Amino acid sequence: MPGPYSRAALAVNPAVLENCGQTAQHLGGRIPSETTKITAPGDQAAAALRGWLTGPAIHDCAAGWKTLLDKLAADMAGSGTKLSTAAADYRRNEQSLSTALTGSAATTRYDHRTPAADPFGTVLTKDLSPAAEAARTNGAGKAR
Numbered sequence: 001m002p003g004p005y006s007r008a009a010l011a012v013n014p015a016v017l018e019n020c021g022q023t024a025q026h027l028g029g030r031i032p033s034e035t036t037k038i039t040a041p042g043d044q045a046a047a048a049l050r051g052w053l054t055g056p057a058i059h060d061c062a063a064g065w066k067t068l069l070d071k072l073a074a075d076m077a078g079s080g081t082k083l084s085t086a087a088a089d090y091r092r093n094e095q096s097l098s099t100a101l102t103g104s105a106a107t108t109r110y111d112h113r114t115p116a117a118d119p120f121g122t123v124l125t126k127d128l129s130p131a132a133e134a135a136r137t138n139g140a141g142k143a144r
Contacts, residue, residue, distance in 0.1 A: 006054070014086075014087040014091050015087070017083050017084070017090065018083070018088075021079075021081065021082070021083030021085075021087060022080065022082030022084065026075065026077045027078075028072075028075070028077030028079075030073075031069055031073035032070055032073050035065075035069045035070055036061030036066075038062050039063060039066055040067055041062070042061065042062025042063070043062070048060045058130070069106075
């Protein structure tokens with residue numbers, strides 16, 4: 001069981017966000033050209049059933065599906081744009097943070113580069129509880 005001070009790590013890969021965003025935009029862009037094909041068969045069926053109550057219902061059903069699918073396309077394209085924007089924001093923030101901390105710009109490609117040598121011998125841990133800190137202090141021979 002994790003300690004009360006431990007936190008789950010969140011890792012974001014901007015390249016994956018960008019890829020998902022581009023895919024959503026691409027698929028959302030393809031839907032409208034396909035939805036134009038929905039109404040013609042419905043209109044043909046409705047014309048063949050002129051005078052029957054079923055004719056207008058078929059037309060309305062096809063038109064309703066077209067409206068819903070066009071909205072889905074717009075939602076997908078909008079979500080794709082937001083994902084791509086989030087990826088760009090993560091890259092920009094990583095670069096800005098790297099520049100602020102190290103004086104040099106980070107790469108714009110997400111990677112797990114080997115960090116520079118730590119002159120202080122810092123030990124990274126997920127458990128930040130007082131008991132774990134005391135154990136690390138005792139284990140490292142540090143003065144209390």
